[in-house]
Amino acid sequence: MIIIDSALKARAxxxxxxxxxxxxxxxxxxxxANQIINSVPGMELVAIANRNVEKAQRAYNxxxxxxxxxxxxxxxxxxxxASNNYAITD
Structure with a gap:
């Protein structure tokens, strides 16, 4: 994990x-989603697809x-x- 952590840190x-x-x-x-957004520097969750978009939005919220x-x-x-917005879709 040290190699991955170092690579992600460099990307961040x-x-x-x-x-x-x-x-x-x-x-x-x-x-x-919570772990990626709040605890993984160098990785960004840009989109969530779910059959119910309200649940996708809930994950971000x-x-x-x-x-x-x-x-x-x-x-x-x-x-x-491209606009640095978070996307949800079904």
């Missing part, structure tokens, strides 16, 4: 975090993120990520 310091998306935001997903954007196309998702 360079302002180039690894951007990840997550499918599913049930109990486990919300915990993973529970991690302290309130400004999320609903997207329903690849173009909207790419625009949200």
């Amino acid at each position: 310091e360079a302002g180039k975090p690894i951007r990840v998306g997550m499918i599913g935001s049930g109990f486990m997903g919300r915990g993973i 529970e991690a302290g993120i309130d400004n999320v954007q609903f997207v329903n196309s690849t173009t909207q998702l790419e625009d949200a990520i």
